[in-house]
Amino acid sequence: MVNTSEQQENQKSAVAIKLEGVHKWYGAFHVLKNINLTVQRSERIIICGPSGCGKSTLIRCINRLEKHQRGMIRVDGTELDDDIKHIEQVRRNIGMVFQQFNLFPHLTVLENCCLALIWVLKKPRKEAEAIALNYLERVKVVDQAFKYPGHLSGGQQQRVAIARSLCMNPSIMLFDEPTSALDPEMIKEVLDVMVDLAQDGMTMICVTHEMGFARTVADRVLFMDSGEIIEENDPENFFSNPQSERTKLFLGQIL
Numbered sequence: 001m002v003n004t005s006e007q008q009e010n011q012k013s014a015v016a017i018k019l020e021g022v023h024k025w026y027g028a029f030h031v032l033k034n035i036n037l038t039v040q041r042s043e044r045i046i047i048c049g050p051s052g053c054g055k056s057t058l059i060r061c062i063n064r065l066e067k068h069q070r071g072m073i074r075v076d077g078t079e080l081d082d083d084i085k086h087i088e089q090v091r092r093n094i095g096m097v098f099q100q101f102n103l104f105p106h107l108t109v110l111e112n113c114c115l116a117l118i119w120v121l122k123k124p125r126k127e128a129e130a131i132a133l134n135y136l137e138r139v140k141v142v143d144q145a146f147k148y149p150g151h152l153s154g155g156q157q158q159r160v161a162i163a164r165s166l167c168m169n170p171s172i173m174l175f176d177e178p179t180s181a182l183d184p185e186m187i188k189e190v191l192d193v194m195v196d197l198a199q200d201g202m203t204m205i206c207v208t209h210e211m212g213f214a215r216t217v218a219d220r221v222l223f224m225d226s227g228e229i230i231e232e233n234d235p236e237n238f239f240s241n242p243q244s245e246r247t248k249l250f251l252g253q254i255l
């Protein structure tokens, strides 16, 4: 059994995610360099930085969509090592939302949301549907439940993707540029859902360049460049008083 009493104890601890001295290479390319990051439970972290600096790679390592080669990553007290049970345990606690929604096009919205409830959590269909409808209601797309993703707007699809993650009752949500593929008028409806989640106490790491959102919800903003965390601060100080030249340059370009 993976969920030992020690792990249950850890899950209640204040630390949700811990990275120590994490390095990753793609072949010879050193993509993550000595990443150290501790995320407290209910903390909201925003990661920003130039294209190619390693933001997606970093958050993908946290639920083992990518494997780090040196250092330690621990999620809810479980270390991501080569033990598949540990990896499954970590993935059960984490929901992830991508830039490109990643919904199954041949399944309705409701079926998309029920899939893992039925096949992974072994819920009876009726119960799975009740859970899914509840989260679709929460993200305000319940009226789309019987449509196929291709018949929804981008903003609606992304809210379905968020609902699908929430169905699994994760304790942590990772977002990788969830609004950057959306038309401007749809960005707010997705951000509103994320603000609501944040206010509800969800532990969140979000890669985004939506700086208004960062100011509203972030406890900390991290700036990455060339595979390193260059600077981190609370949003107020991060934006008004950036320390490094690279951060200043970056903010000058996006603000």
Ligand SMILES: Nc1ncnc2c1ncn2[C@@H]1O[C@H](COP(=O)(O)OP(=O)(O)OP(=O)(O)O)[C@@H](O)[C@H]1O
Pocket (backbone or CB within 6 Å): 026, 029, 031, 049, 050, 051, 052, 053, 054, 055, 056, 057, 058
């Ligand atoms: N599977 C891979 N194999 C080899 N190189 C990769 C792979 N995935 C990413 N890279 C490279 O690693 C670097 C970091 O990529 P990553 O996607 O983490 O950056 P990012 O900060 O998320 O960029 P963006 O803002 O464009 O999404 C880039 O130079 C990228 O080309």
Ligand SMILES: [Mg+2]
Pocket (backbone or CB within 6 Å): 055, 056, 057, 176, 177
């Ligand atoms: Mg990316």
